[in-house]
Amino acid sequence: MALIIAATLGFSSADAGEFPEEPIKLIVSYSPGGATDFQARIVTMMAQDYLTQPVVVINKPGGGGMVGWNWFVESAKNNGYELVSYNVPHFIAQSIMYPDKAKYNIRNMEPIANWGTDPAVLVVPQDSPFNSVDDLVAFAKENPGKVTVSGAGLYVGHHIAMLQTEKAAGIKLSYIPYKGGAPALLGVISGEVMAGFNNLSDAFRSKDRLKILAVADLERDPFLPDVKTFLEMGYDVDNTSNNRRGVAAPKGTPPEIIAKLAQDFEKMFNDKKIGKKMQDTGCGVKVMSRDELAKEWVKIENSLKSVLADLEK
């Protein structure tokens, strides 16, 4: 009985002043061991120091993230103790393409902070006749639909980068969706496909067996200083496809709690130790505050709407 009373008291006193009083749950809508899960665990390692409470990662995978995000916007408690990791542009693209199946969108998720980004790169096999984006574009112009391009699945960053390239170069490619980034990269290495868009970090690890032709970002990446951006080469492919990862809260979370979370998470993501660990493991760090993030989401949604418009016949 005493326990129950203590528990109720505990709940009622959980106002913003003392928040958080118990561990914070972070829902990851991918399997344990995957890139998102793995990064989420690294960037929350020091939660005790910054939030006074640990962050517990809970995996709810399925349907390319859809199961976890649907659960989050429908059932998560909006008291600040249940947060989710998002993958942009993936979740925004899904919300555009599956308006009835995906219950989430940028209007029912509150951005907290962004921890990392992984740009898409265009890769071809080591023995490919293509030595530059221009080679590939020239061939594709002659042979519409003959160039096969792999990516981690439908409506993920790789797919978006492919669509942007098609539009920018005025070519037609054949997109082959794989079940995940690793098999998609294997498809390029083994020559099953002629080219592929993949994560910079994964392509970097396999760079001995690949040619990396271009990076879909605004600037070159410190990991690959010799690889030019599409923009440098004159193709209008911006950073919309960058795979950004971060933390969001459900709509309806009290504003003072959101403000506190946004402040603490941003500080934590900027911690030097975490940055070092991310660098060592090959993950790109990019910390963004809640305000920057809110603007970025809107920008990406608009950009995606125009990129994806051609797909919806």
Added chain:
Amino acid sequence: MLEGITGIISNLPEIFSFYHLTILALGTLGGLILGALPGVSPTLSVALLVPFTFHMEPSAGLILLGSVYMASVAGGAISAILINVPGAPANIATLLDGYPMAKAGKAQEALYTCFISSFLGGVIGMIVMILLTFPLAEFALKFKAGEIFWVAMLGLTVVAGLGSGSIIKALLSGAFGILLSNIGANPTTGEFRFIFHDVLTGGIHIVAALIGLFAIPQVFMLIESFGEKHATFSTSPQKGILKKTIINNLKMPRVLAIGSVIGSIIGLIPGIGGQVAGIVAYDQAKKLSRNPHDYGTGIPQGVAAAESANNAMVGPSLVPLLTLSIPGSPTAAVLLGGLLIHGIFPGPNLFLLHGNIVHTFIGSLLLAQFVMLVFGIFLSRHSNWVMKVPALYMAASIIILSFFGTFSINNNFNDLIVMFAIGSLMYAGNKVGFAAAPVVMGLILGGIAENSFLKGMLLAKAGDGMFNYFFTGGIKITMILMCLLSLLFGAYNSIKGRKKKTAASKNDIALAIFILIFSLVLIKYGLAAKDPLTSLFPKATLVIMALLALIMLLQEIVFLSRIRKGGPEASPPPAKKHKPFPFLRIIISLALTLVYMALLDVLGFYFSTFLFFLTFTLIFCIDKKAFCQRAHVQIAIPSLLVVILYSLFSLLLNVSLPRGLLF
């Protein structure tokens, strides 16, 4: 070729350091226990342990993950043999002969066989990996969508032989499994199929389905048997069995060779994973045996074929990960995380840059085989008591374990609903002659077949056409020939060993009509898609189902008419003594389980589990008075169970189970 060996030898002091040996022993023992829990598959066991390795030094962390991977593959056989529920998809084939052996009082022999053959297979797999790492990596790269499609087809030819008699019913079960794999978004077109409820949006998780298909029918069978006298046999450790089993194992080099070779090859193929190695090896051992009809009746050869293949798969499955940085199986994908966290990037340079760590890791995995053999035999000696647990307690425990296991896969309640629904359906299916193993095979391979076929189609359209894509190339033609051989062998065996049909069943006629209508209705109304590729596979599967049902219907009608005419087979079947079906008991237990499921979230997992176990045992115990007199014991049992579950799931694995109002 020899660098592998010299590398290991130069790292022997590291491998045999006290710290590393301790971790190896703990990982192996833990892996065996985790693997034995239904639902806690090798992938999940490794995934849940990755965070613990964050703070370890790299080689220690890798040894922990590797030994858990290795041991959990073998551990899944323990539950397959003792309670007829495979710990993971890899162990489906083990139960086909393992459980009949256990029921006949030979549990200990079955477990010994399992660990001895696991050990031999595992050592062979590791040696193959150490000697041939780089050539194997090049070989693995040859498996593209076309090749993988035919591998999946070869796996599907196994389905026909997996039923409990009727080939048509086995094929229908396999087709149903394929249909289950089609639920959710089509990976190529992105359109959804068969989403009759939001619960299905993410598709059906193979492990959740696996638990439902095996555990739930097993529970209901136990419930049916309440109050019956079981055949009693000694469950205490018997002397001399170990020696006998070792000699027996040495007498089946052919079975072990088939298992180890098939396991090593399948382990290598990216995307197929170890889930089917055991069952394909089992099927081939059966087809190549002189007495194929003994398989499934409880012979050690069946267990040995499956388990040697399973563990032979582990070593080669790491090759694409270590050499190409591409994980070939879900478990390898998780291991990649364990490598990256220490800044170790696998790939061609791995052996140059981190040779010491990698060779320590590989050497430890080889050593883990020996440790596993010792622990496995020790556990076998002392897990026999499971066979003595009364049916009442067993049924309650399996329900509870299957709920915990299913929830921990995805932390998702919907999986519980799907698991229980599929399980209840399978129980009904069992009653009319369907078996679970072909459904699981259909579910695993259906997804792989569809994905590789559609991918191949897209590639063929951009490339040199369908025929060239799917029917040319050495590996593809070999695979196609093997498919044909496998079909022919299966047909030959089934004709040779066909039992004369003695009774037509009205049930089967009704069943055939039902399946026919079911598939036709689904074809007509279940599939509305813009892109024809979305519904290609489900539609083809449904058409095959309808045809099979039609054949079944015709068979029964022809047979009935022959009896009417007074043919030679018209003699009435020998009357069997039927015991009354305990309808009330099944309904009550069904209701209890549903209430349990509903309470989990409200009251908390552990408290509802305690309540469920107590209520279940109280309602179904025969002597209520004795139950109340021994109330302290009856309360102590579920309390102890909760404590064990808590230490396993909450403390060891860090699974966050909903606490609800209480705990």
